[in-house]
Structure formats: structure tokens, C-alpha cells
Amino acid sequence: MSVPVVEKPEDGLDLSKAESNRQGEVISDNELHRDLKPHQVFMFSIACAIGTGLVIGTGPALTKGGPGSLLIAYILMGAAVFFVMTALGEMAAFLPMNKGFGGYATRMVDPALGFATGWNYFIKYVVVLPTNLTAAGLVIQYWRPDLNVAIWIAVFGAVVVFINLLHVNTFGETEFWFGFIKILVMTTLILTCLVVSLGGAPNHFRSGFYYWQSPGAFAKYLLDGPKGYFLGFWASVCQALFAFIGCEVVGMTFGETPNPRKNIPKAVNQTFWRITVFYILGVLVLGMAVPYNDPQLLGATKQSTSAAASPFVVAMNVGRIKVLPDIINASLLVFTLSGASSDIYCASRSLYGLARDGQAPQIFAKTVKSGSPIYGVAISACFIALGFMNASKSASTVFGYLVSLVTIFAVWNWVALLVSYISFRRALKAQGISVKELPYVGLLQPYGAYYSLFICILIILFSGYDAFIPYFKADIFVLKYIGTAIFLLNITWWKIFKRTKWVRPEDVDLVTGRREYGERESPTDNDWNTGFWKTFIARHKK
Known part of the structure; x- marks a missing residue:
């Protein structure tokens, strides 16, 4: 096994660049900086996991299925999410990339899949962005109904862009x-x-x-x-x-996390406790405190946001x-602003x-001195304007459809991530790399990935069940399945346009960016002559 050449930085050298050099990456002026601290990555993983989907979205699930169905559903989906995260953790600890989830799909499976995955993530978040800002404005209207929501979309939009x-x-x-605030709120x-x-x-x-x-x-629906x-x-x-959607977003930070083979497994392992405490325990006590046929709960499910829409309230x-x-x-304001920022x-x-x-x-690969992809942030910020569609009833209906x-x-992005991981495991086997060489190995993998993939495919196929019961409803059918059609068309178009090929397991690049033993043990240890070199020599003594 080859070991990357590690050079001692000269006086005055940018340590952030030196750190990236040690990690086997090519440094240029347009690289993201690995300057996120471990405690920030840990809390970011929690911030992404706790959102309005948990605080408000559990209401419809409780009214439609009852507390028993709610608990079983969250256990099944919690297990699926856990395996998605451990699959991501294995790949990211071994081959951390700053290209997002689409980068893994391109490298492990097919550039066409990476194209569809990357653009799906972009489209999803630029459309959800004005939704979160609109929700923030509606939260303020809880106290100041005389102020237009558009005012707060503009104000909060400027804050999150800054x-x-x-x-x-x-x-x-x-x-x-x-x-931290989200943890306090959910614990309360x-x-x-x-x-x-x-x-x-x-x-x-x-x-x-x-x-x-x-x-x-159990309830009938x-x-x-x-x-x-x-x-x-x-x-x-x-x-x-x-x-649960959004739990995997912490993976976006892995390209800006120092010492990934040490810090990524820590962030991933926390997923189990987040799911157990905030989701499973949360819906258990909720089903104990509120009957699924409570008139207040039935009324809350018809609302979009604010505290009144939360089953916990x-x-x-x-x-x-x-x-x-x-x-x-007031806490929901933090939830929505955090969501808009992320x-x-x-x-x-x-x-x-x-x-x-x-x-x-290529202009979107440009970063400024701070490491922020300036043009990517700018084009994403332009979609804040979609929030002003809510000023018109007809436009807000279209926006709701979007x-x-x-x-x-x-869901399709989860599928792409899982397919990438399965291809990663096959590439390891084809190239004679033992699983024992991985810095991190997920529990029950790769079997857990197949379980999660099965669940995701089932939901994609049957998520539009209500379009057929009790009679066929064309608008709901289109709404539930056109996203699948767009994803598959993106794959097909890029494959035809670029004539991409499925990457064979033996041809998967498992070298570029691979973490070797030369990586520093601690991002805060600046003693090159002691900590780093002693560790390096000890590990290669034999």
C-alpha cells in the first residue's frame, strides 16, 4: 500500500492548506476549507435531524395511523435512516469528498446518476428555502398579524445569505x-x-x-x-x-471537516441516539399524551405552520x-431560520x-478567501424570491405544488446514496481491499443498505396510494410521481448526451483522496515534530 508523501510545512504556510495536503487532496484557490470543528459537525447533525417535520409533521401521521402505527413506522424508518448514515460514513471516512452526494454517485456508479443526484439536491433545497422563510414569517404573524409575510421573507433571507x-x-x-436550542426545545x-x-x-x-x-x-384511513x-x-x-428527510445533510459538511477518518465516524454514530431519543421516544410519549381522534389534533393537521399546528402543543x-x-x-422561528440557512x-x-x-x-466551483462558493450561494439566494409567490393565492397554490x-x-437521493455504497463495497471486493482496512465499518452493513434500499423503493412506488382511493385523482397522481419521472429523465438525458458508462467495480477509483495513516490524529495538535511524526513512524515501523 502506498503512503502519501507528507511534507513538513514551512514557517508562514497556511495550516489549513497544509492540513488538506496531508489528507491527499490537491489544493487550489477554489477548494472548500476543512475548518468545521468536531463539535460543530456534531451539532449540525442534530440541527438537520430536528426540524418542523418532527415537531409538526408527526400530527398527520398520528391522526391517520394511530399511536401504534406511528411508533412502528418511526422504528422502521429510523432503522432505514441509520443504515443510510452508516453507509455514507463508511465511504466518507475512507474517501471523503467535497463534491456532495452526487460526487459519490459519479465516482462509484455512473456520472449520469451523479448528475441527477446533484441537481436533485440543488433543486430540492432552493425550493425548500423560501418555504422555510415563509414559515418564519408566519411564525412572526402569530404575534403581529398586521405585518405582511413578504417583509420577513426579505429580512430573514438577507440574514441567512449573510x-x-x-x-x-x-x-x-x-x-x-x-x-443547541433545538435540543432544549425537543427535550422540553x-x-x-x-x-x-x-x-x-x-x-x-x-x-x-x-x-x-x-x-x-391503530386508526383506519x-x-x-x-x-x-x-x-x-x-x-x-x-x-x-x-x-426523517434531512438527517443525511450532515454528510454535506464532510468535505469541510478536518481529520475525516476520526470525526466522520463520531458524527455518524450519533445518528442512532438522535433517532432513538428525539424520534422514537418523542412519538411514543406523544401517543401517550394525545388521542389520535382529538378535535384539536384534527384541526392542527389542516394548518401549515406555527405552534398551533404542532401535536406537541x-x-x-x-x-x-x-x-x-x-x-x-418562538422556538419554531429558530427551527425555520436554521433550516433556511442549511x-x-x-x-x-x-x-x-x-x-x-x-x-x-465552472463558475460555480469558484470560492472566495473564506472558502465559501460565492456564486453557488448567490444563485441559491435568488430562489428566495419564490417565497413572494405566497402573496398571491393562485401563485401560492403553484408554489405548494413545487x-x-x-x-x-x-427519497431518490437516498436511493442514489445507497446504490453508490453498494457499488463501493463491490469495488472493495473486486480490488482486493479488505473491509478491515476501512477506518469505519457500519453495523450490519452491507445488509442494512439493502434493507434501506428496499424501504425507499417501496415508498417511491406506493407513495401515491391516495391518488387511487377512493377514486382516481389525476392531480395527486401527477404530484406524487412526476418527481420520479424527472429524476429518471435526468439520468437518461445525461447518459445519452455525454455517453457515460456504468463504472465497473474493478475500475472504481479508490485511490484519489484516500485517507492513509499519514493523516494527523488531531486537528488541534500543531506539534509536527512530536505528535504527528511519532505517530507516523510508529505505524510504519514494521
Whole structure:
């Protein structure tokens, strides 16, 4: 095995560039900087995992499927997400790339798949960006209904763009505190639901698992009888998947994370605890505190945002707790601003990766001194203007269609990531590289990847079930499946236009950017003559 040549930096050399040199990367003026700190990556992974999909989106899943279906659905999807993250962790720790998820698809599978994946991520996040800003404006209208939402779209849009133009370390620190607030909010919500279900709220009703008996653990949806119960469960599964979307976004930071073979596994391993505590435990106590047929819950599912739309706030109302709803509404402002900031980050990095792979104009690969892909941020920021469509009722309807359209893109991107990982494992075997040589090996892999891939394909195929029941609805059918058609057309178009070929396992590049033993053990250890060289010599003594 070859070891990359590691040179001792001369006095005055930029240590960030030296760090990247040690990691086997080619340095140029247009490289992203590996300046995100481990604690920032850790908290960013939490900030991406906790969003309005969890705080608000659990309501429809509870009303359609009941607490039993809700819990089972979140366990099934939580396992799928965990395997997606460990698959990503294996590839990123061994071959960390700053080209986003599309870069892995291009390298491991086919440039056509990488093209479709990268543009899917870009489109998804530039459309979701104005959605989060609109939600932030609606949260403010909770207190100031006299002010137009467009004002807050402009104000908050300027703030999140400014954050993304700063040094990546500043962005990481901002997301760190956003994530910290999210942890406090979710912990408060979970504990409050537990207190309500145990009779500690002002209503003094100890519900426990009473609501699992009356009205019951499972709800019927669309149809009566066993089919209705199954559709209720499947509706919960689909809703759970969309609540989990975004958990993988921390992978976007891996291209700007120092010592990836050490820090990436740490970030990935935290996924298990995030899923267990915030998702599974959260929906468990929610099902204990709120019956799925509660009139407040049924009304909340018809709203789009604000605290009133959250089933956790409904739980507080059931327990007659009057103070927390206002606090939760204020917290949702943090959720939406954090989401908008990370939307620009993900969109610009996706565009940067596409440009680096020759799948987008090269101008988007340009970075400024701070390491920010300036033109990628600028073009992403232009899509904030879509938020002003909500000023018109007809335009807001079209905008709602756009949001629903790109949601399925996220599922396809999971599929692309999993296919890339399976190809990665096959390439390791074909090229005689033992799994033991990997810096990180995921639990139950590669079998977990096949499980996640099976779940994702099922949801893609049957997510539009409600378009056929009780009668065929053409608009819902188009909305649920046109995203799949666009993804497949992107693959086909690029494959024909560029005449790309499927990469054979023995031809996959497992060398460029590969982490060897010459990498520094700690990003904060600046003692080259002791820490680094002693470790290097000890590992190659034999």
C-alpha cells in the first residue's frame, strides 16, 4: 500500500492548506476549507435531524395511523435512516469528498446518476428555502398579524445569505447554537408529554397508555376494515420518511471537516441516539399524551405552520398547560431560520460539486478567501424570491405544488446514496481491499443498505396510494410521481448526451483522496515534530 508523501510545512504556510495536503487532496484557490470543528459537525447533525417535520409533521401521521402505527413506522424508518448514515460514513471516512452526494454517485456508479443526484439536491433545497422563510414569517404573524409575510421573507433571507457568505467556521458556530436550542426545545416537548401522560399536568389525568385502548392503538384511513388499518399504517410510514428527510445533510459538511477518518465516524454514530431519543421516544410519549381522534389534533393537521399546528402543543392544551405554546412558537422561528440557512449551504455545495465534476458551469466551483462558493450561494439566494409567490393565492397554490414535487427527490437521493455504497463495497471486493482496512465499518452493513434500499423503493412506488382511493385523482397522481419521472429523465438525458458508462467495480477509483495513516490524529495538535511524526513512524515501523 502506498503512503502519501507528507511534507513538513514551512514557517508562514497556511495550516489549513497544509492540513488538506496531508489528507491527499490537491489544493487550489477554489477548494472548500476543512475548518468545521468536531463539535460543530456534531451539532449540525442534530440541527438537520430536528426540524418542523418532527415537531409538526408527526400530527398527520398520528391522526391517520394511530399511536401504534406511528411508533412502528418511526422504528422502521429510523432503522432505514441509520443504515443510510452508516453507509455514507463508511465511504466518507475512507474517501471523503467535497463534491456532495452526487460526487459519490459519479465516482462509484455512473456520472449520469451523479448528475441527477446533484441537481436533485440543488433543486430540492432552493425550493425548500423560501418555504422555510415563509414559515418564519408566519411564525412572526402569530404575534403581529398586521405585518405582511413578504417583509420577513426579505429580512430573514438577507440574514441567512449573510451567514453563508462568512467563513465556514462562523456558519458552523451559528448552526451549533441553533442545534443547541433545538435540543432544549425537543427535550422540553418530550418531557412535557411524559408529564402530561403521567398526570403531572394541571388536568391531573394519568393517561399512561389509556389512549392505546380508547380510541385504540391503530386508526383506519380512507377505507373501513383491515384495509383501512393497513392504509393508516402505510400513511404513517410515508409521513415518517418525510419527517426523517434531512438527517443525511450532515454528510454535506464532510468535505469541510478536518481529520475525516476520526470525526466522520463520531458524527455518524450519533445518528442512532438522535433517532432513538428525539424520534422514537418523542412519538411514543406523544401517543401517550394525545388521542389520535382529538378535535384539536384534527384541526392542527389542516394548518401549515406555527405552534398551533404542532401535536406537541395539542398535548400541552390537553394537559391545560398555558405558557409553553407561546415559547414553542418562538422556538419554531429558530427551527425555520436554521433550516433556511442549511438550505443555502446544501444547495451551494451541491452546485459546487456539480461544477467540480463538469456537470454545471465552472463558475460555480469558484470560492472566495473564506472558502465559501460565492456564486453557488448567490444563485441559491435568488430562489428566495419564490417565497413572494405566497402573496398571491393562485401563485401560492403553484408554489405548494413545487414543494410537494421536490419532496420525492429526497427519497431518490437516498436511493442514489445507497446504490453508490453498494457499488463501493463491490469495488472493495473486486480490488482486493479488505473491509478491515476501512477506518469505519457500519453495523450490519452491507445488509442494512439493502434493507434501506428496499424501504425507499417501496415508498417511491406506493407513495401515491391516495391518488387511487377512493377514486382516481389525476392531480395527486401527477404530484406524487412526476418527481420520479424527472429524476429518471435526468439520468437518461445525461447518459445519452455525454455517453457515460456504468463504472465497473474493478475500475472504481479508490485511490484519489484516500485517507492513509499519514493523516494527523488531531486537528488541534500543531506539534509536527512530536505528535504527528511519532505517530507516523510508529505505524510504519514494521
